[in-house]
Amino acid sequence: MSQAGGRMSRRKLFGLGAAGAAVIGAGAVTTRSLLEEPPVAHAASTSDPYPFYGGHQAGVVTPAQDRLHFVAFDVITDKKAELVDLLQEWTAAAARLTQGKEAGAFGAVGGAAEAAPDDTGEALGLPASGLTLTIGFGPSLFDDRFGLAGKRPAPLADLPKFPGEQLIPEISGGDICVQACAHDPQVAVHAIRNLARIGFGKVSVRWSQLGFGRTSSTSRAQATPRNLLGFKDGTNNMKLEDADLLRDHLWAAGADGTAWMAGGTYMVTRKIRMTIETWDRASLAEQEQIFGRDKGEGAPLGRKAEFDAVDFAAKGPDGQPMIKDDSHVKLAHPSNNGNAHLLRRGYNFVDGSDGLGRLDAGLFFIAYQRDPRKQFVPVQMNLARHDALNEYIKHVSSGLFACPPGVQDAGDYWGRTLFA
Known part of the structure; x- marks a missing residue:
């Protein structure tokens, strides 16, 4: 059994060694340089791996991949040492999986025939596909089970109830979350499946969500994608190239009061159900007024190109503002929310039909920030109260998680700073 808060045990460190070597062999920069705030690498192709080690976790400013498998776990052990052991085992597996390796040292077919395999096997032969795994700790983890109450960060304050939301408790919250992003859905599902397998008896899956078709760009090298309402989504998102914005609005600092x-x-997650069929009967003019952008180019109304600055003073031929006060773009704009910026990383979802002939579809919203109280909460409150888009959407799931710093090297593990 490992010591809570210590470096990774020799057993888990041995299991991680091959993955660590794979990172170096793949041409990644060294751990030392990663800890000195390097630029995030762009994979040469969608098959290639991203580095696992670094000062920040991958999967935040990493150029958004095409597929998502998100899971929230409840911790069912009441032993702190078992939880730390699990985090160490998960880290070892994550380091291997993100480099296109199998979850365990013996893999799906290399162990004893009488024992369960070290990997489930459905990703055999598949490349890394840009897989990133990002972990977060929910407010419920900081109760009296593991002595963490005094370490709960102030920004991890429970979200308020927003007007109009219809949250389903069974698909909200969770002690721990893991976000798996990849270009191949089988790779993302395989990663989550193996973490759940490793966690058997210590954690149980609370809820999960599959996503396709990223709805945000996190790099200027990426084109802006579209949501299921047909509009470009996340035009003004923070990007990995925005060093000053990331420093001020994304990454937590020691000065914030929580050293670990x-x-x-x-991370904030929101599952947003869209009434697709009703939206599809709305006129183009109404749709564009609701968003405050044209549907084709994505330009702010009154302008020509997607990235033109929004002009809230622009008037139409009738003398009325081109961009309405209840438009989505105006209500979400930093200038109307105390200069609050978010790094969005959401995905479209379609979960079949609802039994009434309507698609169960919408947006699985994910946003990263330095302090949700100052960023997500004011923006969402503004939208919940006034957004014309609310006629066509409803929020049914919510999550809030503190995502710790990155894993430094093969002796480190997810959340070590919390348990130190």
Whole structure:
């Protein structure tokens, strides 16, 4: 049994060694340089791996991949040492999986025939596909089970109830979350499946969500994608190239008052169901007024190109503002929310039909920030109260998680700074 808060045990460190070597062999920069705030690498192709080690977790400013498998776990052990052991085992597996390796040292077919395999096997032969795994700790983890109450960060304050939300408790919250992003859905599902397998008896899956078609760009090298309402989504998103914005609005710092979160960030998730069929009957003019952008180019109304600055003073031929006060773009704009910026990393979802002939579809919203109280909460409150888009959407799930700093090297593990 490992010591809570210590470096990774020799057993888990041995299991991680091959993955660590794979990182170096793949041409990644060294751990030392990663800890000195390097630029995030762009994979040469969608098959290639991203580095696992670094000062920040991958999967935040990493150029957004095409597929998502997100899971929230409840911790079912009441032993702190078992939880730390699990985090160490998960880290070892994550380091291997993100480099296109199998979850365990013996893999799906290399162990004893009488024992369960070290990997489930459905990703055999598949490349890394840009897989990133990002972990976060929910407010419920900081109760009296593991002595963590005094380490709960102030920004991890429970979200308020927003007007109009219809949250389903069974698909909200969770002690721990893991976000798996990849270009191949089988790779993302395989990663989550193996973490759940490793966690058997210590954690149980609370809820999960599959996503396709990223709805945000996190790099200027990426084109802006579209949501299921047909509009470009996340045009003004923070990008990995925005060093000053990331420093001020994304990454937690020691000066924020929680030393163990320095280099980390805070994640908010919202499952937003869209009434697709009703929206599809709305006129183009109404749709564009609701968003405040044209549907084709994505330009702010009154302008020509997607990235033109929004002009809230622009008037139409009738003398009325081109961009309405209840438009989505105006209500979400930093200038109307105390200069609050978010790094969005959401995905479209379609979960079949609802039994009434309507698609169960919408947006699985994910946003990262330095302090949700100052960023997500004011923006969402503004939208919940006034957004014309609310006629066509409803929020049914919510999550809030503290994502710790990155894993430094093969002897480190997810959340070590919390348990130190």
